[in-house]
Amino acid sequence: MATQQLFLGIDCGTQGTKAIILDAFSGQVLGQGAAAHKLISGANGRREQDTAQWLEAFSLSTRRALLAADADGQDILGIGVSGQQHGLVLLDDQGQVLRPAKLWCDTETTAQNDRLLNHLGGEKGSLERLGVVIAPGYTVSKLLWTQEQHPDVFARIAHILLPHDYLNFWLTGRSCSEYGDASGTGYFNVRTRQWDVQLLRDIDPSGRLHAALPELIDAHQAVGTLLPGIAEHLGINPQALVSSGGGDNMMGAIGTGNITPGAITMSLGSSGTVYAYAEQPNVSADAAVATFCSSSGGWLPLICTMNLTNATGAIRELFDLDIEHFNALVAQAPIGAEGVSMLPFLNGERVPALPHATGSVLGLTMTNLTRANLCRAVVEGTTFGLRYGLDLLRHNGLQSQRICLIGGGARSAVWRQIVADTMNMTVVCPEQSEAAALGAAIQAAWCKSRATGHEDSLADLCERCVKFDPASETLPIAQNVAASRLAYERYRQHVATL
Numbered sequence: 001m002a003t004q005q006l007f008l009g010i011d012c013g014t015q016g017t018k019a020i021i022l023d024a025f026s027g028q029v030l031g032q033g034a035a036a037h038k039l040i041s042g043a044n045g046r047r048e049q050d051t052a053q054w055l056e057a058f059s060l061s062t063r064r065a066l067l068a069a070d071a072d073g074q075d076i077l078g079i080g081v082s083g084q085q086h087g088l089v090l091l092d093d094q095g096q097v098l099r100p101a102k103l104w105c106d107t108e109t110t111a112q113n114d115r116l117l118n119h120l121g122g123e124k125g126s127l128e129r130l131g132v133v134i135a136p137g138y139t140v141s142k143l144l145w146t147q148e149q150h151p152d153v154f155a156r157i158a159h160i161l162l163p164h165d166y167l168n169f170w171l172t173g174r175s176c177s178e179y180g181d182a183s184g185t186g187y188f189n190v191r192t193r194q195w196d197v198q199l200l201r202d203i204d205p206s207g208r209l210h211a212a213l214p215e216l217i218d219a220h221q222a223v224g225t226l227l228p229g230i231a232e233h234l235g236i237n238p239q240a241l242v243s244s245g246g247g248d249n250m251m252g253a254i255g256t257g258n259i260t261p262g263a264i265t266m267s268l269g270s271s272g273t274v275y276a277y278a279e280q281p282n283v284s285a286d287a288a289v290a291t292f293c294s295s296s297g298g299w300l301p302l303i304c305t306m307n308l309t310n311a312t313g314a315i316r317e318l319f320d321l322d323i324e325h326f327n328a329l330v331a332q333a334p335i336g337a338e339g340v341s342m343l344p345f346l347n348g349e350r351v352p353a354l355p356h357a358t359g360s361v362l363g364l365t366m367t368n369l370t371r372a373n374l375c376r377a378v379v380e381g382t383t384f385g386l387r388y389g390l391d392l393l394r395h396n397g398l399q400s401q402r403i404c405l406i407g408g409g410a411r412s413a414v415w416r417q418i419v420a421d422t423m424n425m426t427v428v429c430p431e432q433s434e435a436a437a438l439g440a441a442i443q444a445a446w447c448k449s450r451a452t453g454h455e456d457s458l459a460d461l462c463e464r465c466v467k468f469d470p471a472s473e474t475l476p477i478a479q480n481v482a483a484s485r486l487a488y489e490r491y492r493q494h495v496a497t498l
Helices: 051-069 110-119 122-130 140-149 163-172 197-203 228-234 248-255 309-318 323-332 371-395 413-423 435-451 458-465 478-497
Strands: 006-012 016-023 028-036 040-042 046-049 076-083 089-091 159-161 176-178 215-217 222-225 241-243 264-268 272-275 290-293 299-305 341-343 360-362 402-406 426-430 468-474
Touching (some): 006 051, 006 248, 006 435, 028 051, 046 051, 051 163, 051 228, 076 163, 076 248, 076 435, 089 163, 110 122, 110 140, 140 197, 159 163, 163 176, 248 435, 272 371, 299 371, 323 371, 341 371, 371 413, 371 478, 413 426, 435 458
Parallel strands (some): 006 076, 176 215, 402 426
Antiparallel strands (some): 222 241, 272 299, 290 299
16 A cells, blocks of 8 residues: 655756655655746847756756655656746757747847737737637747848757747647646637637748647646656656646646635736636636636646836835845835826736836825835736736636635745735735645646556545645635725826836
């Protein structure tokens, strides 16, 4: 009788890679490890990464997690990989990376995206054809940009992969993708779950892009087992199954047990996301709602704001505050920050849809210009963007009583209260803050269970492995809700003037 079933969950994000070792038998996370990545930033909103850093961070974070878990890599039964969405990784016919990966937060391809959107017949045409409205962060405009800016690279493309697909390729030698992450490419139809081959032929009639597409697999399917050299390099059992993996939001959904209707996951990371599981692809008429597929067999309507902890971090740096001091100042200021409003659109913004907006601070007077009010205003401003998105999801039929809060910002008690009051909903955090890495490990356990004929359903595994922290539970306070509503209305009025 097995007393342990060990799985490795990897989350390759913008800032670094996290690894966790999950015992799917007991539902316990035994150890975790992390390693950082650097960003290549340039003019015109260029945001790229050297993929070699991902491989290095994968190995390092895995070693650290095994060490922390006091586990033997030979006991690992499966690996699941979560990755930042939308990024473009191009390989030649030898499997070598052709240029740095262009990331989700890269806006250098805005002109190409505008032309592609026009080609599709605008937002309405894009929604009708793909079920999503393509945005500059999506993968498709990165392909057109590569064709125009780097024709030499474009001519050598043999594989078009997303970041998590690339890590799976490195592990197994197999080029494939699953529906959740594929949903954010801009050349995938979320209703029929198929590539839109014609759109790629419109970019390049030769069929080169079509030929470079990875094979699509179901969420519960294995990509394969580890290549012998990689297994040795990582010190992991060569028979370990690599699951389909998925985008970080899809894996975060699994890692918060968000696999049936009624739950909402909200992530307070560099960007902010709100998503909920759906059994049908009810595509919203609002362009800001992305009706992606989930990595658990359904759909995951999602909104994403471009500015969250990057904006709060900018104010913290400006005042040279550590997290504790920053949170104390936020708590010191009243709700609504005495009339100070911040529109924190430092990266432009997707929700509300203002791609060319910049940040602004409004309502300043001689008496309310304080550090505390500015700190409060940036937290409120970013949270109001999420409220705006939640309202869009609600208009699309989403119902829920509770928000599961993840991401760096979720660790702040004052921010949890602001979320509870602004959304007028109970907020709770999972015990495991690395929800995407946990989701990846759970998906690997599900995949292994299906492969070996055991009856552990995804719901069984989530029930056993996803635990909530009762100490984090935060309820909305009636008078706060009323005050927050006024501050949110003020935010809406400021946004309307843009």
